[in-house]
Amino acid sequence: MNLSAYLPTRLAALVRKEIRQMVRDRSNLAVGLLLPFALILLFGYGLSFDVTNAPVAVVMEDRSPTAREAVSGLEGSGYLSPLAASSMAEAEAMMRAGRVNGIVRVPADFSRLAASGGAPIQLVLNGVDSTTASTMEGYVTGALASAGLRRADRQGGKSAAAPGAVVLEQRMWFNEAGVSTWYLVPGLLALVMTLIGAFLTSLLVAREWERGTLESLFVTPVRPIEIVIAKLVPYFVIGAIDLALCLLAARFLFQVPMRGSLSVIIGTSLLYLLVSLALGLMISGVTRNQFQASQLALLASFMPALMLSGFVFDLRNMPVVVQVVSQVLPATHYMGMIKTLFLAGDNAAMVLKNSAILLGYAVVLIYGCARSLRKRLE
């Protein structure tokens, strides 16, 4: 590749140097290319909030056909696997032993009360894992309701619901089945871009400070912005490769729909990649110490992107202070945008607004990098 044909001599020389250093430093390259792969597999397959075949103890204190019918819906569900328990005491023992995650109890007077309308069924859930518990609550309610509907059908569709009762028909938009990989994988894109960007570049300038190479470089006609650009270029390429990996995995491995246009997804992702590369580079230039820089990069970019950007946890449920912090993070703006682009489709207003914010960050951070490399040893 003849860089000199496209770039001014000094910049070409610096870019060539950075590429050589990157390619020869195997460990850095391995982090750049293998870590995203590991993250995709880990988050794609390992992290899921879906509940399947959750064991539930069923205690039938009333063994009448009416009662059996009422809980028959549990059998057919792919999400639950009912286990019969002879008494409430036994069911509780199973729950304590961790063999079941919930107990469905049909009381002895179920048929009698059912006849007069309004028979209660008790549901006890293991609240240790509240996410699973609330998901199961939904499944159990759904399964019981479906049995009720079937019965109503048979009785001619009139008498099931008392006159005036409301029947709620639920529908989830954008992620109809509520599959968690659908919203985790687009967020994973944000995580990978953050990690690659900030973590890899955080070492670059600090290493030159530590090895004393910057002092020699400073006293040449080189301009600080040239050093910054030269350091961004090769890692931008690595980031773009990672982006392609993530998109392919999302489409073909996890079958996540891409309802927005691919070019907008790629464009905004590359913009975010630039922001995160510049953030890492600036941390590196300010700390001038590889150890500190990598610690700080992890704390200032990856951790907040994981926890505060809306990757998993809904920001609106967080305290105001945390919400303010999350709005300061570039990751939050990218996260919201990329999830919308994947699952809901193009939303011009949102894309423009968030892209503008990211562009602002990119400009400020690159300027900051150049400032941190202004030729002073103090």
Added chain:
Amino acid sequence: MSVPEATVVARSLRKEFATAPEGTMVAVHDMTMTFRRGELTALVGPDGAGKTTLIRMIAGLLRPDGGSLQVLGLDVVAQPQAVQDRISYMPQRFGLYEDLSVQENLELYADLHGVPQDVRRERFGRMLEMTDLTRFTARPAGKLSGGMKQKLGLACTLVRSPDLLLLDEPSVGVDPLSRRDLWKIVQQLVDDEHLSVIVSTAYMDEAQRCAQVLVLHEGRLLYEGTPEALRRQAQGLTFTAEPASDEAPRNLQARLLDARELIVDAVPKAGQVRYIVRPEAIGGPASLNTLLGDTPHQKRPEDLEDAFMLMLHRQQARAESDKGTAAVASKVDVRPDDSPAGDKPVIVVRDLVRKFGDFTAVASTSFDVARGEIFGLLGPNGAGKTTTFRMLCGLLPATSGHLEVAGVDLRTARAQARARIGYVAQKFALYGNLSVRENLEFFGAAYGLRGRALKQRVQASMQEFRLDGAAASGQLPGGYKQRLAMAAGLIHQPEILFLDEPTSGIDPLARRSFWRIITALAQSGVTVVITTHFMEEAEYCDRIAIQDAGRVLALGTPLEVREQAGGDQSFDMSDAFIAIVEQAREHEDARKVAA
């Protein structure tokens, strides 16, 4: 006669640094000076003199806190980039990209300086030839030896002919062979291209080669002029004394050095002692004669080093009438000799070998060290000094051979041997955020001292080495830090003391007082094994071994080694060293060709 144009003009130049926790340290005190075009100018001074700070300000890397600084007619504060476009600068630790090859490093700097392709080819060829790196163009810079790295750094700095060349201690930590090569290159460029060069150095023989010398000390300019004029300041004050045949030169030197009211400085050299007499003592020679007794002595021509020492002493006397910097106790408290006396050597090394994989770091080495002897290990970087040293201290097991220290076989009883040896590492292993007393207490306890015994030893060491117990170790100046390291190594009163490059990075005065302590230790029966890259320090040793590429090339008294090198009395240790290493390498090359 045309007046040479100035490359650098400084007026009342000042630079301060903030020091923790509060306060400032003035690195450069209102310096006014002029550097001339087309000349080689030396900045001479001990560590902490302000040489690096001054060079960095000239390079536009530090902003002065006062005064003005013009470089090549430009105000460097206002236009640093314009200056940087025209100068070349080689920092003390030149930043080579270790994962790039020799050729790639050269090309990078040529591109950055915009050297045209056709000029480049000729220039590279010349630089590679001068640095003798032509064979290694494809080798990664990280895989070069220390001296080769330094030469490549110089080549990268000189990919084009700059309007001003700044070299910051180019020869520090470089062995004499590489040092000579570096200077040859610089000298040649000055002759051929009328290069303007500013070079900082701690070596007087390097300053001697320059047209102009500026002496700096603790941020002040002490002298500006030709080296000849500087040298003449010591005229008539320099003498040589011949020790009696039964007296070691270093003992005579110690005697002279202790007479501070008469003698400025004394160093052993080539079996004799060179000393400088105080100007006021010349008039009243009565006490001088008492001191020397019937020791034969004669006048000798003065050299630059003499004038420099004289100047430093004067400056120091003015600065601190008596903080005890130079005077350290000449008696050291040593554990009474409880081991059986006799001529049995305390260190016996037979056919010692150490391999790292395929690489032989130390090849079949044998020597003995007698009680109370000062034994020096000398060699270029990578010669195997440190490896030998670590095996002697029991820090590294030997691959094969016999090793006995203090009568104990190191292969079987390492812990037992360790209690009887003291070790001062190259990078002093002190805890910077502990006080002097806490450091000493820690090291004492680590060697098994407790309670009252520990307290007494700590108190005694602080007195011997004139250390302030409450001072924070990290804030001590270089010479004091080094003294503290010695005190820590001696806290358990070992029979044998190992010192690894103890004098690198400390100023000549501190080095003098350091060797005064070593002399005292040897007099009281402690055996000292020391490595150093200051060749003149070999003169203090009873015997030295010169190592290269893992093999011992010469072993004997400094006089014997000098004879082996084929030199006479005028031959200094550095010349002898170069001659011996070169002879051995030629021999090796011839053997390879034959095979």
